[in-house]
Amino acid sequence: MQATAAVLVLAYRQADFVAQAAHSVLAQACEPIEIILSDDASPDATGEILEAIAAAYRGPHQVRVRRGQQNLGIAGHYNALIEMTRAPLLITAAGDDLSTPDRVAKLLAAWRASGERLDLIASHLQGMRQDGTPTQIVPVDDLAQWPDARAWLARRPHVIGAAQAFTRRSMERFGPFDPRIAYEDQITTFRAIVSGGAMTIPEPLVHYRQGGVSTRQAMLTAEDLTGWMRTQNGRLVAEMEQLLRDAQVAGLHEAIEAQLRTPLARARYLWALSQAPDAAARRALLREHGELPLAWRLRKFFKLNYPGFNAGVNRLRARLKGRA
Template sequence: MNAPARLTLVVLSYRQSTTIDAAVASALGQVGIAPIDILLSDDASPDDTHARMLAHAAAYQGPHRVTVRRNPVNLGIEGHINTVVEAAQTELIVMMAGDDISLPQRAARVAQVWESSGKQLDLIASDLVDMSAQGEDLGVLRVDDLAQWRSVKDWARRRPYIVGAAHAFTKRLHTRFGPLQPGVAYEDQAHLLRALCGGGACTIAEPLVRYRRGGVSDRMREFSGERFMAWMRRLNRIHVALHEQWHHDASLAGCLDTVTEATEREYQRERFIAALLAAPGAWARWRIALQPSPVKTDWRLRKALYLTWPGLAAAIRAGQSAWRQHRHGGTR
């Protein structure tokens, strides 16, 4: 089999022993396109996720080229993505997680759309099927039509909604802008801005991925004071890192002023939260909250209140989550 692969389908995994079999099977079961490179990559899982990947690859006899790799140490989301992008041998890279399922036509549809654009598009998103942790389909998750975002100015007016579990991007985004910086867990948001600085983006208006609930954001619905603080620290680190990534990429693309103007308000808020989280105690936290700041006073005081009494914040978040579940009949 000497024909060049048309794309690389990457399965990213970490501690997903219970779901990896279905994820890998869906990657190996891609139809309507051959050959493709399938890269099964494990981020130093302590369970048997990697061993299961190896077993699937050894038994596979289909048309696609399968490679299994494992990071010697855990790199986290951004480090793992940087590694597989470097390892990929094709320009187009389709991403999936080890707890999701790609529909059989996914790779073929993404390749068709990309090639129809003259291989100019730098990011392709799609709708998803919302799936419970137990594998029950709960409906379709619609994402924004990225064809309506033709420039960074469009992005600055309103940032579109996409889901990283169902996006593909080009390797040249990493060649032009460099690897994702430490802490950038929202890789889809980083890739989207990069794409709008280059070849553009589009959405395939059909579900191509069954997207399993049960990730970190879902587990954090089990709110306690301690878990609330851990959730706040993690979320703040991710948001600050994303803003810094946007600034870095916008500077390289010559649109830093546009991006800064569009994001400065929320970036100021994230830096304020970071300062509260770093404060050594309640009095230090309230001194920070009461200092003059471009962040609105009522917002500052509310965040200081939550971080001083996280048990109260946890109860409020739990109540909000329960109310949303009630309003939507138990679904998102």
Template structure:
């Protein structure tokens, strides 16, 4: 092991000499996933593609996740280059996501969240779909898996929805693709810059970037066992109205961050699409107003409601809060457990 700042590197020089293929990176991204991380790491080690660098990156976990990654890296005897990283402080999801592009050296970055399991041919299949046309993003289908690691028998794919979705629909969608199935061309960051807003998710931003430029490829087979009911984006059950309002505020903040980022990215990549820009501006203004209501006093809410347009937004917000009661939340989680 060679220590370089917070990176430990385990190299196998003979592996790169065996092939003239390009270096691919696999980024295992973890935070407090002690129950799942070993299976995730072992599935990364089992990849058939060479040359492959595997970055095991932990966002300052407190539950022993990093120690498992460290042990597995020390025990590894295979052909791949292993790079071990632990952030010195918790960066949060977006901060950790942005660090991916500084830690990886490959022409393609295969994303591996710390609770999912990659098939052994995943990196090879994604690179095969990438190497000729160099899309910004490559994604695949997934096998749905429950929290106990048992496959449900359902294969999920978003490809047909994506193919039928125009750019305006994509701009306001809250569900584009399965981020856990993706591999990224580093250009997806270099061209647009890092993701901004602490509550953003990779799939909501990167799929939109690729769709704007029509630079996306799909592998029509499952390459990941995707764990339902885990991860940062899983539905949350709230126990009372106060928690429901807090959750709705977080949802509004995420929507604000998403629309701001998509608006910025659209100005960069498709400034001629005034229709998309105007739609994003309108949606952003609405969500910013809803967020201000959730953060403000009831007096300011009632004063603002004298505007008919804002009254409609207020009533919509109250309806969303009503749906955040415990019984309704449990029904949402039950439905979500059966789908991606």
């Protein structure tokens, strides 16, 4: 019989933590569920650890392992896992986080209490350091306060994808994630708000490891700075373009396009600057993007045209901080 819920364990380069993460999912005290332990082509032992855990498991849940042959990134990884299951409720579990034993049971209870109307259920998180020491509660916004697109347009909610469950039907309505997307949580939340709705369980159901492999690096060289600008703005462009496509499906393109017009133009300009091969190409971009304020364009032009200067400022700040 098809399970109602599938927990998608997304891991990459998490050999030190993935066994704990997987065991916390296998230990869920709930009806039988589907669990997919997935490694996104890690260069370390993450995949081997997941295979060994699945082979040794003896319990009520259906467990499968996926080992990617090439790294897909967050969005591509999600797309691949969603294709592997037909469960109506999809629950995220990061490869370095821990799910409380009652997490799935509480998510399912909340979903069923809504008559299975909701398309996303979130929860708070319990922060923890790299060594597992608990820190503070990490709250997210009460998504019941975002009943429609008008509320989302007024202010985006604070959400964390590591503690979300979303429906298969919302993915089927809007389609797969753009593979360039690095953070799916705003996409899944917007899709839910303009569909069946969303809510937040006001307690921490995920122990959230902070300072992992995705922690932002110090930009101490020109190459660091340019690479970060290229990556970050490419991600912003991808997210906003995805939101525009989803808004089109929801019949809200005009309102969302009006809100995203300026930030999307800025992100596209910065991404293009970081991609430009030389100063002449950057000067051409400076002239072409007349829809943006000239002073702002010039400031970003100089930052990207002379990245060594900005990296030097960052090195000086790092040295001064080290002396403090």
